[in-house]
Amino acid sequence: MGYAQLVIGPAGSGKSTYCSSLYQHCETVGRTIHMVNLDPAAEHFSYPVSTDIRELISLDDVMEELGMGPNGGLIYCMEHLEDNLDDWLDEQLDGYLDDDYLVFDCPGQIELFTHVPVLRNFVEHLKRKNFNVCAVYFLDSQFVSDVTKYISGCMASLSAMIQLELPHINILSKMDLVSNKKDVEEYLNPEAQVLLSQLNRQMAPKFGKLNKSLAELVDDYSMVNFIPLDLRKESSIQYVLSHIDSCIQYGEDADVKRTSE
Ligand SMILES: Nc1nc2c(ncn2[C@@H]2O[C@H](COP(=O)(O)OP(=O)(O)OP(=O)(O)O)[C@@H](O)[C@H]2O)c(=O)[nH]1
Numbered sequence: 616m617g618y619a620q621l622v623i624g625p626a627g628s629g630k631s632t633y634c635s636s637l638y639q640h641c642e643t644v645g646r647t648i649h650m651v652n653l654d655p656a657a658e659h660f661s662y663p664v665s666t667d668i669r670e671l672i673s674l675d676d677v678m679e680e681l682g683m684g685p686n687g688g689l690i691y692c693m694e695h696l697e698d699n700l701d702d703w704l705d706e707q708l709d710g711y712l713d714d715d716y717l718v719f720d721c722p723g724q725i726e727l728f729t730h731v732p733v734l735r736n737f738v739e740h741l742k743r744k745n746f747n748v749c750a751v752y753f754l755d756s757q758f759v760s761d762v763t764k765y766i767s768g769c770m771a772s773l774s775a776m777i778q779l780e781l782p783h784i785n786i787l788s789k790m791d792l793v794s795n796k797k798d799v800e801e802y803l804n805p806e807a808q809v810l811l812s813q814l815n816r817q818m819a820p821k822f823g824k825l826n827k828s829l830a831e832l833v834d835d836y837s838m839v840n841f842i843p844l845d846l847r848k849e850s851s852i853q854y855v856l857s858h859i860d861s862c863i864q865y866g867e868d869a870d871v872k873r874t875s876e
């Protein structure tokens with residue numbers, strides 16, 4: 616059994632910085648995790664990369680050799696990964712031991728977790744290789760200053776939930792930038808009525824019915840709750856990690872082993 620976090624979210628939402636802080640936190644508490652870079656466009660890392668998609672294919676090469684643009688080139692790279700799950704990826708995964716814990720730092724292209732099937736097929740492959748996987752969706756806390764941006768972030772998160780069909784944790788990142796935590800409190804576990812009144816205040820009356828349906832959709836999928844993450848606080852990182860661990864039953868086997876021993 617392997618364990619994995621699939622770290623996804625819009626570009627610039629804080630995925631790689633979280634991965635780096637998570638790695639340092641785990642080092643501090645004496646826990647081993649392995650960082651996997653799945654972003655063919657990534658250039659700099661502040662964590663040790665244990666497996667790197669750029670060994671298989673890099674965006675620079677694709678843009679240079681095939682003359683593709685950055686977004687089309689990135690999708691091409693991810694589809695090349697999809698074509699190589701059974702050899703390159705399996706070769707990488709075979710290098711890990713049972714109970715190893717992997718963190719996949721994904722690219723920010725929203726297409727990858729809304730309609731392009733690559734990540735879904737990637738996840739299905741991981742499950743077949745006996746990995747318990749949790750999707751960790753990042754939304755920048757600066758988004759919630761505007762209810763319409765917040766709703767768009769929620770829709771992307773819902774789309775990822777439906778597309779990936781994984782245990783799913785939503786993170787509101789960069790909480791150190793939020794001067795008054797009260798400004799975001801009502802968005803951590805959003806009430807339909809609060810969202811609806813804010814949307815109606817901000818949008819023209821002709822959008823009234825759409826606003827009502829959007830607010831009810833977010834409310835119906837009560838899974839769209841966000842955990843605030845402040846990377847300055849070890850306790851905040853640990854709180855997020857323990858939520859994700861329980862989603863993938865990490866540590867439960869160890870508990871069972873300990874009690875049986
Ligand atoms: N203040 C603050 N800035 C952050 C935090 N996390 C990330 N940033 C900044 O936000 C920007 C983007 O952070 P990344 O971690 O690269 O975001 P990403 O989601 O990996 O971005 P892509 O790889 O392009 O999808 C960088 O300038 C970071 O320094 C945070 O917790 N607090």
Ligand SMILES: [Mg+2]
Binds near residue numbers: 632654
């Ligand atoms: Mg990144």
